[in-house]
Amino acid sequence: MNVLAISGLSYGFRGPQGEVSVLHGLDLAVAPEEIVIVTGPSGSGKSTLLSLAGLLRRPPPGTVHLFGVDVGTAGEAALGALRGRMRFVFQKSYLVAGLTVLENVIASLVALPETNRRFDDIRARRMLENVGLADKVGAYPHQLSGGQQQRVAVARALVALPELLIVDEPTAALDREAARIVVDQIRLLTQTMGCGVLMTTHDDRIMDVATRRLHLADGRLSQPPGEWHAPC
């Protein structure tokens, strides 16, 4: 079953001159182990699409299904359960300033059912090792560079082993090496845990991580312009 299935999704915003239509009858599915990258010009609706797929906005009934559940009609309890199965990475890290790096990552686990909370600490430390920040566990966010903060945000998302990961421009503020660490960890999650990923990016350095690429323009998705082949 697809982790995310979008069909006939149209969406707009009410402005001073009336309704401005952003998405027009969009169809998109993300299966487990897929990394779908959506590109598109500024203002084309990429963030709007992610917010509708990611429960940050309520889509029209029947247009967005997460794990088979119609998001447009689901009640609060069902939405809460869906939220536990997915995680986000945004362009900004949004770490909690008063928590250490380790505590920020553990915070992603506390809402999950777990019989022994001692494993939260071990899991969080392992994930921080994976993103090259083992020596920063006790630091506070303001003591880290922007790129290091973003790697903590990635660790915080991945440590929960989400079934769907929604990622908005994850590497815009990262140098080449840090960007590679981030996408390698995302790819590892898809390959080992079967996570499906929906990502927007303008970053040519990381396009190779995609198993499928789509281009959003004029409210519609299509094949990206120019030649593109999925990696073997």
Ligand SMILES: Nc1ncnc2c1ncn2[C@@H]1O[C@H](COP(=O)(O)OP(=O)(O)OP(=O)(O)O)[C@@H](O)[C@H]1O
């Ligand atoms: N809350 C809102 N109210 C009104 N219009 C909005 C709102 N959010 C987004 N828009 C409009 O919807 C359109 C799509 O915006 P969106 O942020 O989804 O684009 P984007 O492709 O993510 O852009 P970028 O690459 O610059 O981040 C834009 O024209 C924007 O002005």
